[in-house]
Amino acid sequence: MAIDEKNEAALNRILSFLFKDETKLAEKGNKTILINGTMDLVIQSENDNWTIVDYKTDICFSKDMDRKLRRDYTSQLEGYKILFEEIMREKNIKVDNLLFYSTFNDRVIDIYGKVLI
Incomplete structure (x- = not known):
């Protein structure tokens, strides 16, 4: 998915996480930003x-x-x-949980502090 001036709100939200203090500089610099990553697992529960x-x-x-x-x-x-x-915007999907799975200590950790397993 390309995030460009048509999706400026999404771009600004992403920039706020990536650059923190440099967000304004990146926006003013009119730079192209490439974000490369893979979501390891996305789960939709029964509810x-x-x-x-x-x-x-x-x-x-x-x-x-x-x-x-x-x-x-x-x-x-x-x-x-x-x-x-943003990709799923038309379906009005919201992510409820963000988790890490540590392969080293075999634990599932909520990013906001809870150890789940």
Whole structure:
């Protein structure tokens, strides 16, 4: 999906996650921004809740692995959410859950702090 001036609201939301302080500079610079990534898993539940799961293979022996994943990758998952909702806009789909699955410690972690499994 191309995000261009026709989808300026979506572009601005994405830029706010990617560039934080540089958002205004990127917008004023009239730069083309390429976002490359793959959503590992998108789940639609029976009650029409949508979840995006991102597998993480980071190896970390710290007790704060969950916090490290949230710190390093929350903006990535939030970007996936924005793009997925934009792609599915005509169907009015909203993502309810953003999760990491850590292959290293075999846990599912909500990006907002809950360890689910």
